[in-house]
Amino acid sequence: MNQLKLTNVRIKLIHPTQQVTEKFSKREFVVTDGLESDYPQHILLQATRDKCSLLDQFKVNDMVDVAINIRGREWTSPQGEIKYFNSIEAWRIEPASGQAPSAAPSGMSDFGISNATNTQSPLESSAEESDDLPF
Numbered sequence: 001m002n003q004l005k006l007t008n009v010r011i012k013l014i015h016p017t018q019q020v021t022e023k024f025s026k027r028e029f030v031v032t033d034g035l036e037s038d039y040p041q042h043i044l045l046q047a048t049r050d051k052c053s054l055l056d057q058f059k060v061n062d063m064v065d066v067a068i069n070i071r072g073r074e075w076t077s078p079q080g081e082i083k084y085f086n087s088i089e090a091w092r093i094e095p096a097s098g099q100a101p102s103a104a105p106s107g108m109s110d111f112g113i114s115n116a117t118n119t120q121s122p123l124e125s126s127a128e129e130s131d132d133l134p135f
Contacts, residue, residue: 006066008096009033012042014060017052027052029090031066045090054093063096 009031017027026048033041045066047054058064071087 004068004070006031006043006068008063009043009066011058011060011062011064014055014058025049025052027055029055031064043088045088047090047093051091054090058093065094065096066090067092 010033011029012032013030015028017025019025026046028044028046031043031045033043045068067090069089069091071089073085075083075085077083
């Protein structure tokens with residue numbers, strides 16, 4: 001699956017880390033596209049396991065770049081009904097390009113995502129990517 005990057009987004013909300021099971025923890029946060037728009041986009045993201053601590057160096061209103069993976073899973077209810085769930089998992093968070101970090105970054109290695117300047121809205125896919133969604 002393609003790895004995606006949200007660039008120049010503003011942190012709107014950071015939740016505390018939740019210990020879901022003994023071995024699994026998650027930390028949810030919300031970013032907005034930062035554009036002055038009549039229809040701002042508020043995107044719920046999550047960091048899991050050891051990535052939860054990546055949010056420690058940021059605060060609400062910080063501008064960041066976030067590398068994400070979109071995850072999906074199937075679940076069958078006790079009644080046999082099949083449901084599908086999606087999550088957007090952040091695996092790298094860093095100050096937005098050209099902005100100084102509020103603290104020294106930790107765990108910010110580059111995993112092959114391009115840092116090319118993007119002139120479109122940070123939450124839109126590029127024209128090169130196919131859009132197979134029905135809406």
